[in-house]
Amino acid sequence: MPLVEVAWADGNVEAKERTAILAAATEHGLHRTAPGYVLLEHFLRARPDASLFAAWGGYMTELAAELTAEERADVRTLILERARKVATAAGGILGLGSISDAEKRVLAALEQPFA
DSSP states (O other): OHHHHHHHTTSSOOHHHHHHHHHHHHHTTOOTTSHHHHHHHHHHHSOOOHHHHHHHHHHHHHHHHHSOHHHHHHHHHHHHHHHHHHHHHTOOBTTBTOSOHHHHHHHHHHHGGGO
16 A cells, blocks of 8 residues: 555556556565455556555554564565655656655655654
C-alpha cells in the first residue's frame, strides 16, 4: 500500500510509477496471475479509498511496536527505499527535483509508524 499511496500522491499514477510498483511486486515473488497482483493492478487504475491507506498505517504502527529496533529499521528502510524509487520513477527534468511536494508529504507520513 505505501507504494500505491506514493504513486497516487499527485492525483494520478504515471506509467513509470506503475512499472516500478509492479516490478517490486514481482521481485518479491508476487506472480502476475496471483490475486494480490491483480488487486494491485486495480489499485493502480482506481485510487483506493483513504481508509485503506489509514488501515495500513495503523497496522504498521502496531507491527513496529512488536519489532526489535533492528527489525524496525530494516522494515523502515525497505519500505522507504521502494517508496522513494516510485516517487522518482516518473522523473523530472534530467531526473532532478523529481519528487513532488505531495510525494514528499506521503514519504514523511510513511516514516511515522517507525518513529
